[in-house]
Amino acid sequence: MLNEQQKAAVDFDGKHLLVLAGAGSGKTKTIIARAAHLIEEGVDPKKILIVSFTRKSAREIIERIKTELDGIDSDGVKGQTFHSWCMEIIKSNPNVFNMKSYTLIDEDDKESCFKLISGKLFKTDEDINFNIDFHDIIEVYSFALNTCSSLTDAMKFKLRQKCESVGADVDEFVMLAKDYYSKAIKAYIEFKKKNHFIDYDDILSIVANGLASNEEARRHIAKQWDYILVDEMQDTNPLQYKVLSMFYDDCHLFCVGDDAQSIYAFRGADFNAIHSFTEVVPDSQKQKLTVNYRSTQEILDLSNWVLKMSPLGYDKELTAANGHGKKPNLMVCDNEYDEANDVTDKIQSSRKEFGSKWKDNMVLSRSMFGLRLVEAQCIAKKIPYVVYGGVGLMQSRHVRDAVAPLRVVANPKDELAWLRFLMLWKNIGEVSASKIISNVMKDDDIDKCVARLKKENVPEEAKKLMKDIAGMSTDPSSALSKVLEHMGKRFKEKYKTEWEDRKKDIEVLRDVAKNNSSISDFVAAYVLDPKLETTLKNQEVNEDSVILSTIHSAKGLEAENVYVLRVNPYSFPSTRAMQSGPESIEEERRCLYVALTRAKEHLYVYTISKSMHTDSYNQSGKVTYFLDGLPDKLVDTVVVKKPNKNSFSRDSYNNSPIDIDKAFDFNFD
DNA sequence: TTGCGATCCATTTTT
DNA sequence: TGGATCGCAA
Numbered sequence: 247m248l249n250e251q252q253k254a255a256v257d258f259d260g261k262h263l264l265v266l267a268g269a270g271s272g273k274t275k276t277i278i279a280r281a282a283h284l285i286e287e288g289v290d291p292k293k294i295l296i297v298s299f300t301r302k303s304a305r306e307i308i309e310r311i312k313t314e315l316d317g318i319d320s321d322g323v324k325g326q327t328f329h330s331w332c333m334e335i336i337k338s339n340p341n342v343f344n345m346k347s348y349t350l351i352d353e354d355d356k357e358s359c360f361k362l363i364s365g366k367l368f369k370t371d372e373d374i375n376f377n378i379d380f381h382d383i384i385e386v387y388s389f390a391l392n393t394c395s396s397l398t399d400a401m402k403f404k405l406r407q408k409c410e411s412v413g414a415d416v417d418e419f420v421m422l423a424k425d426y427y428s429k430a431i432k433a434y435i436e437f438k439k440k441n442h443f444i445d446y447d448d449i450l451s452i453v454a455n456g457l458a459s460n461e462e463a464r465r466h467i468a469k470q471w472d473y474i475l476v477d478e479m480q481d482t483n484p485l486q487y488k489v490l491s492m493f494y495d496d497c498h499l500f501c502v503g504d505d506a507q508s509i510y511a512f513r514g515a516d517f518n519a520i521h522s523f524t525e526v527v528p529d530s531q532k533q534k535l536t537v538n539y540r541s542t543q544e545i546l547d548l549s550n551w552v553l554k555m556s557p558l559g560y561d562k563e564l565t566a567a568n569g570h571g572k573k574p575n576l577m578v579c580d581n582e583y584d585e586a587n588d589v590t591d592k593i594q595s596s597r598k599e600f601g602s603k604w605k606d607n608m609v610l611s612r613s614m615f616g617l618r619l620v621e622a623q624c625i626a627k628k629i630p631y632v633v634y635g636g637v638g639l640m641q642s643r644h645v646r647d648a649v650a651p652l653r654v655v656a657n658p659k660d661e662l663a664w665l666r667f668l669m670l671w672k673n674i675g676e677v678s679a680s681k682i683i684s685n686v687m688k689d690d691d692i693d694k695c696v697a698r699l700k701k702e703n704v705p706e707e708a709k710k711l712m713k714d715i716a717g718m719s720t721d722p723s724s725a726l727s728k729v730l731e732h733m734g735k736r737f738k739e740k741y742k743t744e745w746e747d748r749k750k751d752i753e754v755l756r757d758v759a760k761n762n763s764s765i766s767d768f769v770a771a772y773v774l775d776p777k778l779e780t781t782l783k784n785q786e787v788n789e790d791s792v793i794l795s796t797i798h799s800a801k802g803l804e805a806e807n808v809y810v811l812r813v814n815p816y817s818f819p820s821t822r823a824m825q826s827g828p829e830s831i832e833e834e835r836r837c838l839y840v841a842l843t844r845a846k847e848h849l850y851v852y853t854i855s856k857s858m859h860t861d862s863y864n865q866s867g868k869v870t871y872f873l874d875g876l877p878d879k880l881v882d883t884v885v886v887k888k889p890n891k892n893s894f895s896r897d898s899y900n901n902s903p904i905d906i907d908k909a910f911d912f913n914f915d
Numbered sequence: 916t917t918g919c920g921a922t923c924c925a926t927t928t929t930t
Numbered sequence: 931t932g933g934a935t936c937g938c939a940a
Contacts, residue, residue: 446930675917798928
């Protein structure tokens, strides 16, 4: 089953190991085999932890462990993201971290916090005559935390391109703006403390800093595991390294990664870090996996070529264990509509032609946005699909509305939740809500708050709701039922005809919430892992569906037939990456590499010659960018012809043509 | 101060 | 496309 290289890695019996594994070289398989090997050696499954950077790959590994390790008792092996792992450490050691009633906030909440703060801050300071966008502050702050670097360094790094594009000097700007940045960040930190909030970055920082400063606690916690297996190591950023470093002494690390697939530089990951692994991690070794078991040689030839064109020398030349197959197709389309149309046609015919199932087809795009037209075509052609990487249910407005009162109960200091809850009612806007909050939120006893609410000018229904759920902090499900009961009418006014659909989401949520023993648990769980991301749009969750995904979410996935959308400059690489310099372009190239290497049998690379968004595509005379100079022998080029009937075009897109005969169809029997 | 309608705008990637 | 923001009327 395992080849020599994989076996060597799996049987490793030193302390720490880094496995440099090319795309499709059996990374996941090796991790799973490693876990199996350890269990067979007598290691308690509970002492084995698998950590990954994204939810998708964490989930994937656990699923495969369940299906592939039958006969071995793998129960207890956990697969988590860095965030959910650290969250659990925090939760299960309340005496170490001293976190009682807190609320885990997501990016939207974070944004609201900054909005509130910067409103107050910037009003009092008149001498701001330069642009300070709080989105920049958020980014810089997060980047600094994730790279464990100083504010100044993070500002210089993140703001350089922005300054250059307006002809400003970065150093000078940083000098001028640094005070405001630190003021805003300080205010945000204060705000978080006051509201008992923690955000994504805090989860990691709390664990890393907490354990670094408390040796006793570090030992105690590190002893919970003997083996930590880390997937997608190339995406690990310095903060995550710091977390891992807390376990160097007491655990064995087994890290798997591929520098050519590093696509999270924007989150502070440095793909070079993997090269210095053996220097940074004490008592560690390195091994390689170089045989690809996923794709045909033709697909690898193209992928290898893309990587070889990079000025950064990746020492990668994958060879296919599966031998030869069909050449990848380079599809040349006129515009995005033809592209979407052709992709969906190909998906439909793949079933007859290759006997593919829906789920053997995967459509990949650089951005979420790029998938929209294909999604529309899937709907039009009745192709079942799932979208990976979309906004979770927790992000949608109606769910946040419904959860707000629960958040108040779980954490009465949660100002954002109060605000959201109060502003839902008629005639209460931001100003009145703030007034009410300052009257009501005097201590963190929810019953007292509810009592004070009685005196405020708030609809009876709202008071009743709060009174009803005040004691339900350990029963999120029933609390949601109450919300539906008391707020249904108001929601109907707000969402009008949409309400019937949206209501279903909340009902689903209510059922799922039965698994959570407290509201803060429930909120944290779905912020960290919005399992319900697609249930709202596709009423039925279909096992066999075409996969539409961003490339970032597709890491670790594979499919027989892969369609990569819009491989053109300004789109791929994106305009933004092109502006921000060669490092970003190389990251885009790695992104393309990840996309191409997802394909097992058939690979279609789409290119668009005219765009609806910008005419600049052709101005440079280039049709593609990464594909410039592509040797003819690597691909078969196909010019996509315009669909003639039922054409899906700019004009017909919003009012898809109705077949008049069908519209008047009637059963006269 | 709230709430609605109109207009403009812009589009990475994840936890 | 729809989102977010702005201005105006109640």
